[in-house]
Amino acid sequence: MIIAEQKPIEEILEMLAPHKKILLAGCGACVTVCQAGGEKEVGVLASQIRMARKEAGNPIEIVEMTLTRQCEPEFMEEAKDAMKDVEAVLSIACGIGVQLMAQTFYDKPAYPGLNTTFLGLPEEHGVFTERCAACGNCVLHLTGGICPIARCSKSLLNGPCGGSQNGKCEISQDVDCAWQLIYDRLKAIGKLENLTEIIPPKKWITSRDGGPRKIVREDLRI
Amino acid sequence: MGSENPKIVAFCCEESGMPAYEHALSLGLELPEGLRVIAIPCGGKAETGYIMKALDEGADAVMVFACYEGNCKYVRGNIRAEKRVNYLKGRLEKLGLSPEKIVFCPVAPANGVRFAELLQQEIEVLRKGT
């Protein structure tokens, strides 16, 4: 799922400085699950903004709402009425949701309340880690089901660099060396020979480097 | 207003905070005029939303009275409450507000004296802050 975290409150307050009434829109999908932008966070953030503005002698009115999903045009309908009475929207969905807000309510500013961080999973409750870089050309079958693009600090494809020590990455003791994980896993499933093959230079064209990506499925188009 | 007679919202766990409050009443201890007591089934029910709402509505302080560590009937409700309080303290600081506005107070059910003391302490802290 998409993992996000709240922007520093100072940044949010700065964005909202010109406004007296806004919609604070949460999203019921990924950001609810990663506890960054669900209905609970909408309530807490709204209180926080109101308090800060009251303290500054410049109160703000906040309409609170959580959309089913901010990444579907149909669900934008849910915010239609609320948007009529506000000057702007602060969306605490991922970047996709903020953009769809901006696109749907074209005449009003849409501000991001979150930093969309990565594609990952909760390693344990409250600890989220990156797992996929959406490179558009999956190599997990070669690397024991552990992604070197997303999980190696240098996205190396042919094994660990010299900085791998005791299973940790050179950049931090908190980061596992992806290639150590790959080595261990390939060893466990008896596929170490995968490592002797040189993986040729990656075709990054399928990644962001090939320009904004688009998938058209004629079979699905209505 | 605030410093004169601060409004303190006390979320009180049914297992500890509430009995301590009742105990304080039965002892005839003086409790602050601005005290608002909200009973909750477990300290862990003191939601971030409740706490922020209380401050947003104008409370000068929010206190969560819960059980001591290891005593929670629901295993970790009190620990969750304490972590939440610490998290919200951080958020208050970022707003330029005093983190002392939210306190986690473990209290024994039969200790009304402590309950009253903690309230008094918080009032002192608030006075110093303003």
Add this chain to the structure above:
Amino acid sequence: MSVGQSVLRIPVEPPEIQEITIAPEVAVVGDHPVCVAMADALSTMGLAVTLIHPYESLEGLMDPLRVLVEVDESVAEKYASLTKDLTRPSIKVVGRATVEGIEGQWGDFRLSVLKDASRMEVKASGIAMAFQGISKLPDAYDGMDVIGLSQFFSQLDIHKGCYGQKSESIRKIAFVLDVEQRDEKWASATAFTLGRYLKENFGTEVYILCQDVKVSLDGMEKGYRRAREAGILVFKYEDLPVVEGTAGSWTIRFRDSSAVSKESPWEIALEGLDVVVVQERLRPSENQRNLLTQLRISSEGGFVGPNNPQFLGRTSKKGVVVGGDTWYPEYPTEGWMTAQAAAEELYQWVGKGSYQIDVHRVAEVDPSKCATCLTCYRICPHDSIRIERYGMRNVYITTGAREGGTWEAARVKVATCDGCGLCASECPAKAIQLIYYPDVEVLEFLEKNV
């Protein structure tokens, strides 16, 4: 402006009672002698008991008591009566079997049992567990050739008074107690009993070093006095005793704080000791940890065994009890007591046949809001919200009193929910409300009174 103090109490709605039926059948699981006592007690209360244990026979299950049976007549008596009573028809004994998995809830547990290499399912309304612990020497003595108390206990040759490879009886022995855990009475009881037995039968010189002499245990005061009279020397230390030398010829140095004032303790050196026995740390066995994890009961801290001072036997999961101080070769008297307490606790859950549940005092999930994020499932202390296999999929499920079937959102099992509200306060989608105390009550109170 002040409106004066005001209070919001938890609303006491008229209860909405539903009745559920619980079959009076329980499973007793484990490899600890307390299992036998629990099975006995539960059966005496009129419950149908399935006792699942890994040994060839019940004697195997009772084996940890072997030594004490010989040295203590009261243990022997109880031992004899227990093994005899277990032939009762209301107890079904499944030997050579291990429980590999447990699914379900109070009133509806399903145990997956591996017996003689084949699998069987045992159904039970409630579960009692008791496992032997695994021992680890305290860090201070780890790596030395000293022996842990539970190991010594099981390796002692009671007829010759010798231990391990040696064939002559022990000449000089010291027990070092309270090294890492101070309140475990079983260790003191075991050391005093074994020490006195060695002293009286083989003339062994026995020294017991402890931080406190524990006399609160049933019969301990007498045991302590008899040991002193028999000539066992008891010392109290504050700083950990230093053990030097090798097996067969140990020296222990420490400062005794029992005889004189704390300011001037005696420096004592016990020399030429054959055996040094150290009270070890005991941890739940892997099998027990595995089952506790499956039941989502915390095994370190939480409501299990010796970490549960208030309620003997009770766990954080309804319908599951753990036999007292379960993971060591505890002294039998304490063991019988905890077995009895655990059995009584379990009887409350499964013995009455029908149960009235207040379906009002629970949490409820709004499935249209639920994001299936698993937060509630992870945080529920009673395991009232859980995921189970249904068909080929993992789904949130409950078979509670209110509704049945599967659900694409989290659902609270009404029967086991205690209405604590932890799930409601953590839910990031605000999809959970306590039926008896919804958010709106608190929020409105705050709006009106603050």
Add this chain to the structure above:
Amino acid sequence: MDYQSGRRTEENRKGGPSDMKSGSNLEKVLEKGEFAVTAELGPPKGNDVEVVYEKAKYLKGVVDAVNVTDNQTAIVRMSSIATSKIIMDLGLEPVMQMTCRDRNRIGMQSDIFGATALGIKNCLCLTGDHQRFGNEIDSKNVYDLDSIQLLSVLKAMRDEGKTLGGEEIEGNIKLFLGAAANPFGDPFEFRAIRLAKKVKAGADFIQTQVIYDMDRFREWMKMVRDLGLHERTHIMAGVMPLKSGGMARYMAKNVAGVTIPDEIVKRMVAAPKGKGAAEGIKICIETIEQLKEIEGVHGVHIMALEWEHRVPEICEEAGLLPRPS
């Protein structure tokens, strides 16, 4: 420098009359079976050529080639190509280092065109330290290729005259290709396999991470010999004189990919005040003596960063002088 030599003919495309890959001095020394010596030179954090002159002065005549680092530890410095050209003009032979961190395949191939046109004949292909270590931690890293892929690309440019994209190269790339190896990184069992990959990809010589732990290095070399790699590439063992007990302790603890045995740390710490440096150099010389004896080690690479002036003395004492001309 004869810029015209870049023109390709059928003859030199095969590697030239002498069948050398690059004709570099380093290649010649190694191919002759001599024990080769290289040192390292860190370019200045700016464009002050005097710094380069100063450092180069000490290295001239005492080593076969000089590695010119490429923004080492991700600290912005004068480019490796420019510095290489400068020391070449001073009569030293550069080993131009190239990391995968800062350039994509377009930039790297372009730089290889430029570097070889300037007459640079040795190139060491490196992954590159993560920018987290440097002075531009907010930068975006590239890692379009990894070091093994870079080697294979440069090998194809040299041997097939083609770019990665398959275009014919105008001219003739002549390069002696190097790679790094760290016998002390983890997973240890994988380290020799990784070296094999580098050799397969085109590494003509290997410079290892600095060696203090001789036991582990010997173990690694055995794995390397078992794979026959010592016959397919030239392995040069890395050494670095420790400057003080403090440095030894710091490196042992904090530098990823470097292990220093306790006895060496102890020796350094025990050295009397003011004698730490001398002890470090003594250890370094002893290490070189031991390395010479190991089968498959074809040279040493002396990494005396910011201590270039001590290199002559190390070479002298270790009996590495005079260098073959």
